Amino acid sequence: MGSGVVVNNHAADAFLAEALACLQALDFSIEMGFREHTNRESNAIAHKLAQIGFNFESPQFWVENVPGEATDLVERD
Numbered sequence: 001m002g003s004g005v006v007v008n009n010h011a012a013d014a015f016l017a018e019a020l021a022c023l024q025a026l027d028f029s030i031e032m033g034f035r036e037h038t039n040r041e042s043n044a045i046a047h048k049l050a051q052i053g054f055n056f057e058s059p060q061f062w063v064e065n066v067p068g069e070a071t072d073l074v075e076r077d
Contacts, residue, residue: 002032003045003070004061005053021050028061045073 006024011017025046048070053060066074 002028002034002061002063003049003066004028004059005049005056006059007053007056021046032063045070048073 004024006021008017008020011020045066049067052067052069
């Protein structure tokens with residue numbers, strides 16, 4: 001398992017921010033060796049990580065764990 005947050009300060013709007021997040025997620029998943037598609041409910045975890053990400057000024061990545069604020073969502077998934 002892995003997760004991460006990358007601050008995208010230069011995204012002009014929400015659409016571009018989401019597109020950048022998708023590309024960064026794909027890059028990370030390829031680097032981690034993930035090959036399976038996740039379910040739609042996992043979007044709640046991604047949304048929570050995005051909210052947490054606003055507290056960071058530099059990229060953050062978690063491997064084999066997630067921030068405490070997202071743990072309950074991961075356990076339900």
